Amino acid sequence: DTEVTQTPKHLVMGMTNKKSLKCEQHMGHRAMYWYKQKAKKPPELMFVYSYEKLSINESVPSRFSPECPNSSLLNLHLHALQPEDSALYLCASSPEGQGRETQYFGPGTRLLVL
Amino acid sequence: QQPVQSPQAVILREGEDAVINCSSSKALYSVHWYRQKHGEAPVFLMILLKGGEQKGHEKISASFNEKKQQSSLYLTASQLSYSGTYFCGAGGGSNYKLTFGKGTLLTVNP
Secondary structure: OOOEEEEOOEEEEOOOOEEEEEEEEOOOOOEEEEEEEOOOOOOEEEEEEEOOEEEEEOOOOOOEEEEEEEOOEEEEEEEOOOHHHOEEEEEEEEOOOOOOOOOEEOOOEEEEEO | OOOEEEOOEEEEEOOOOEEEEEEOOOOOOEEEEEEEOOOOOOEEEEEEEOOOOEEEEOOEEEEEEOOOOEEEEEEOOOOHHHOEEEEEEEEOOOOOOEEEOOOEEEEEEO
16 A cells, blocks of 8 residues: 545645644554645645654644654644645655655645635 | 755657656666646656666556656556556665655656
């Protein structure tokens, strides 16, 4: 099973709302990633968790708060977002978090901030 | 640092071949190739590791020239299903970060 699942598929939220994105994998991978992708642009790395610890934060604004409750789950908590945060949010996982590994992407959550 | 992809876009007729290039000004330890169709997630194609190698999967293959810090993706006898945006990702040696190029939009017409 090489599947990464993400919920919800679509999300519309106001600038004062609090919402969460969820990601799950059952491949036994120990590294999980959040990417942000704007239209016609490549995915941009936001956060990396390795063995349930945050290992990379690419200077992401604090209105995005990641959480890794266990090795299979990854959440992204959203609060007070701006319209420019509207994008496709992709979750990925890889076995150990090494640069030589394949990262498997989930289908993404398409977020619209009004 | 973001790898540079070329061309930005290419249009093919079914059955034609294409080459997509990816180059980096920094040392490349691994190159990851993905294809993304509109509205979908990136799908892994192949990974090439430092040491210079070539890989193939049916009619899609890739090479990695470590000396030139370049990788090329070869698509032969293209099919309609090959249409999409192709991204190369530059991977670090031991760190987790994958930095993607801007992508190459490939369109295959009947």
